[in-house]
Amino acid sequence: MSQPLLASLFDETERRPVSVSELTGMIRGEIERRFASVWVEGEISNFRAHSSGHWYFTLKDEFAQLRAACYRSSNQRIRFRPEDGLQVRARGRLSVYEPKGEYQLIVETLDPVGAGALQLAFEQTKARLQAEGLFAEALKRPIPFFPQRVGVITSSSGAAIRDILNVISRRTRTVHVLFVPARVQGEGAAHEVVRAIKFLNEHHARGSHDSGIDVIIVGRGGGSVEDLWAFNEEAVARAIRSSMIPVISAVGHETDFTIADFVADMRAPTPSAAAEIVAAHEAQLCAVLDGLTTNLARSIKFKIAGARSHVQELALSPAFDQVNTRWRDAMTATDDAEHRLQTVITGVLQRAQRRLGAAAHSLSPAQLRAHVSTGQARLAALSKARDAGVAARMEVAKQKFGLAAAALDAMSPLKVLERGYAIAQDARGQVVREASDVSIGDALRVRLRRGAIDCRVEGADEN
Numbered sequence: 001m002s003q004p005l006l007a008s009l010f011d012e013t014e015r016r017p018v019s020v021s022e023l024t025g026m027i028r029g030e031i032e033r034r035f036a037s038v039w040v041e042g043e044i045s046n047f048r049a050h051s052s053g054h055w056y057f058t059l060k061d062e063f064a065q066l067r068a069a070c071y072r073s074s075n076q077r078i079r080f081r082p083e084d085g086l087q088v089r090a091r092g093r094l095s096v097y098e099p100k101g102e103y104q105l106i107v108e109t110l111d112p113v114g115a116g117a118l119q120l121a122f123e124q125t126k127a128r129l130q131a132e133g134l135f136a137e138a139l140k141r142p143i144p145f146f147p148q149r150v151g152v153i154t155s156s157s158g159a160a161i162r163d164i165l166n167v168i169s170r171r172t173r174t175v176h177v178l179f180v181p182a183r184v185q186g187e188g189a190a191h192e193v194v195r196a197i198k199f200l201n202e203h204h205a206r207g208s209h210d211s212g213i214d215v216i217i218v219g220r221g222g223g224s225v226e227d228l229w230a231f232n233e234e235a236v237a238r239a240i241r242s243s244m245i246p247v248i249s250a251v252g253h254e255t256d257f258t259i260a261d262f263v264a265d266m267r268a269p270t271p272s273a274a275a276e277i278v279a280a281h282e283a284q285l286c287a288v289l290d291g292l293t294t295n296l297a298r299s300i301k302f303k304i305a306g307a308r309s310h311v312q313e314l315a316l317s318p319a320f321d322q323v324n325t326r327w328r329d330a331m332t333a334t335d336d337a338e339h340r341l342q343t344v345i346t347g348v349l350q351r352a353q354r355r356l357g358a359a360a361h362s363l364s365p366a367q368l369r370a371h372v373s374t375g376q377a378r379l380a381a382l383s384k385a386r387d388a389g390v391a392a393r394m395e396v397a398k399q400k401f402g403l404a405a406a407a408l409d410a411m412s413p414l415k416v417l418e419r420g421y422a423i424a425q426d427a428r429g430q431v432v433r434e435a436s437d438v439s440i441g442d443a444l445r446v447r448l449r450r451g452a453i454d455c456r457v458e459g460a461d462e463n
Contacts, residue, residue: 021098028096031103035094040066040105041113044086057082059090059105068092070107078110079229080121087113119225122232125259129234134241140265141246147214147278149176151200151245153193156181160221160250160271167275175279178203178213184220189230193218194239201244216243217274218260219250231258240264250274423447435460 018026042059049055053072058065068090070078082088091109096102112120129135150168154160161179168175180199182192197216204213218240220228230236231251237259240247249264250271261267268274424432425445432438442457 020101024096024098024101027103028098031094031096037091037093038105039089039091041087041089042066044082044088045084047082047084055082055107059088067097067102067104068107069104070110074108075110080112081124082110083124089113122259125232125234125237126262129237129259129263134237135262139241143246143248143266143277144214147175149178149211149213150278151178151180151213151216153180153182153196153200153216153218154220154271155184158184158221160219163221163270163272164217164275167272168279171276171279184230185223185227186230190233190236193230193236197236197239197243197247204245213245215278216245216247217250217268217271217278218247218264219268219271219274220252221271222253222256228252228256228258231260234259236260237263248274248277420449435462 047057055070180196250268254269
């Protein structure tokens with residue numbers, strides 16, 4: 001009785017089994033229809049950024065956990081970067097990942113609990129760039145003391161460019177401005193600021209020394225955190241740090257701080273203050289020069305007055321009388337020395353004249369003729385003695401030469417040849433002294449007293 005009753009409760013359709021895929025698909029449809037938009041609050045764990053740009057993480061509390069995915073198209077609009085341990089509020093839709101049969105939250109919006117998303121993104125970017133050393137004081141370059149060309153990057157329709165130009169034109173006539181307009185808020189503003197910084201650097205690199213840019217002002221007027229956000233973008237910070245030209249950040253009001261302020265070479269509280277920085281030194285220098293000129297004139301007057309008083313004191317001093325007395329004594333001593341010198345010179349001249357007279361007297365014409373005759377006689381005697389000596393030495397030399405010639409003639413080989421002897425030489429010109437030095441058939445040359453004959457050896461007797 002019970003069996004038919006139970007069987008009647010299920011018809012054939014209800015008893016037909018469904019596949020896992022079909023069941024998962026039905027569950028997915030029900031879940032997506034029921035939870036098309038839902039807010040979930042929890043703590044992020046197991047955060048992972050895929051190479052495709054998608055984010056995967058888990059939302060959990062102390063009792064349960066939920067898988068979540070945030071696709072690239074959605075996370076590009078999220079200003080901060082999720083991290084493990086961060087408490088967040090997520091809005092999205094529930095779906096089922098059918099290959100694993102797991103339901104997950106497809107996140108479309110993500111906000112941190114507590115601090116705002118922009119504030120968190122600001123702190124995260126600041127901490128990351130600071131850890132890389134982009135804020136280091138050692139990297140900051142000094143602003144030129146007298147900039148001649150200033151690049152300005154801001155909006156062409158904002159008040160910042162008018163304030164900058166008004167301040168510069170009012171304070172100096174030597175600073176030239178190269179203005180590059182760029183959007184400073186909204187989507188794409190950061191990209192335009194980066195492009196403007198690169199443009200000024202390229203212009204500086206291509207230009208000559210006279211057309212180079214000395215400093216860049218990047219900024220805008222005040223606004224909300226969202227309005228100023230372009231200057232918190234990492235791309236802008238890296239472009240400022242990579243600039244070969246020193247950069248002044250002038251964003252918002254004095255109480256506003258952005259990432260650009262930390263990475264720039266100098267921060268100005270407002271755009272007008274930045275203009276005063278680049279144009280201040282000229283007025284400051286003129287003021288300093290005016291002050292120095294006044295002080296110098298005053299010092300010179302004091303010096304002249306002091307020197308005049310000192311001269312008057314010296315003129316009335318007894319020291320001048322002492323100087324006059326010493327001067328008169330010196331003049332008297334000089335006159336005495338001059339008189340003594342003239343006396344000495346006169347005595348020396350008189351003695352010289354007497355010696356000259358005595359010498360002239362001793363050299364009378366008669367005495368000179370006697371000296372010349374004596375000298376001529378001595379010269380004639382010496383000449384004769386010289387000629388006799390030369391003739392005697394020549395005779396001795398001739399005799400020695402005759403003896404040497406006779407001895408040399410006696411030793412000459414030609415004398416031997418005149419007595420009937422001959423000299424035999426072989427083909428090499430060597431003298432043949434023994435019969436053993438030649439062989440039968442050798443050619444010989446025999447030198448006689450007159451002439452020579454060529455012959456050949458027919459035989460030899462060595463005895």
